[in-house]
Amino acid sequence: MAIKKSDRQKVYEKYNGHCAYCGKEISLKDMQVDHIDPLRNWDKSKTNEELNSIKNFNPACRRCNHYKRADNLESFRETMKTLHERISKIYIAKVGIDYGIVNIKPFDGKFYFEKITSKPVEILAQEYEICFDGKQWVAVEKFPDDGTFLARMEFNGYGDTPEAALKNITESHAEFDKCLRDI
Numbered sequence: 001m002a003i004k005k006s007d008r009q010k011v012y013e014k015y016n017g018h019c020a021y022c023g024k025e026i027s028l029k030d031m032q033v034d035h036i037d038p039l040r041n042w043d044k045s046k047t048n049e050e051l052n053s054i055k056n057f058n059p060a061c062r063r064c065n066h067y068k069r070a071d072n073l074e075s076f077r078e079t080m081k082t083l084h085e086r087i088s089k090i091y092i093a094k095v096g097i098d099y100g101i102v103n104i105k106p107f108d109g110k111f112y113f114e115k116i117t118s119k120p121v122e123i124l125a126q127e128y129e130i131c132f133d134g135k136q137w138v139a140v141e142k143f144p145d146d147g148t149f150l151a152r153m154e155f156n157g158y159g160d161t162p163e164a165a166l167k168n169i170t171e172s173h174a175e176f177d178k179c180l181r182d183i
Contacts, residue, residue: 003033003057011057015113020058021068021076023112034060040070058113073111080107 003011012028019026020034036056037046050056060068068076084106087093096102 007054007057008033010054011059014057014059015116018059018112019061019064020113021060021064021111023115024061026059026061030062031059032062032065034058034065034068037072038070077109077111081109083107 008031009028011033012031014020017025017027019031034057035051036058037051039051046056067079071079084104087104088097093102093104097104
């Protein structure tokens with residue numbers, strides 16, 4: 001499937017020029033567009049339109065895209081969780097371990113895009129109303145007016161620039177997530 005140049009650029013910018021899986025910096029020309037939910041949609045839960053939308057695309061380095069293949073995210077995660085065991089069985093890797101040259105550790109179960117605390121500014125800009133209050137930029141979370149939220153947590157960000165206000169939002173979200181994990 002051919003992807004428009006403008007869409008490739010949007011996918012590339014999703015994680016600021018990094019592979020969504022391993023986090024390695026990649027150039028636009030070397031980036032491969034990965035389908036988060038693969039085109040080989042075995043469970044048929046998504047339409048072709050959904051599978052080929054930007055929401056379903058992640059920037060990937062060649063190695064991650066090749067290794068993930070037609071796996072969905074959870075299958076790929078399980079494959080990565082046992083990678084250290086498979087590597088440790090290779091003779092040359094054992095030699096490297098014996099000499100202290102190689103240190104193999106298990107995958108922690110989180111991909112790069114799950115580890116970074118900030119969402120891309122483009123995504124945040126869709127979720128927040130940005131305005132200038134006379135002194136500073138304010139980012140206020142948008143909520144539907146149809147009563148669909150039973151409860152809501154407001155995150156407002158403040159800063160000297162619209163980008164700084166959005167960055168402040170991501171820091172607030174990260175602190176809130178940490179509090180939830182500590183409960």
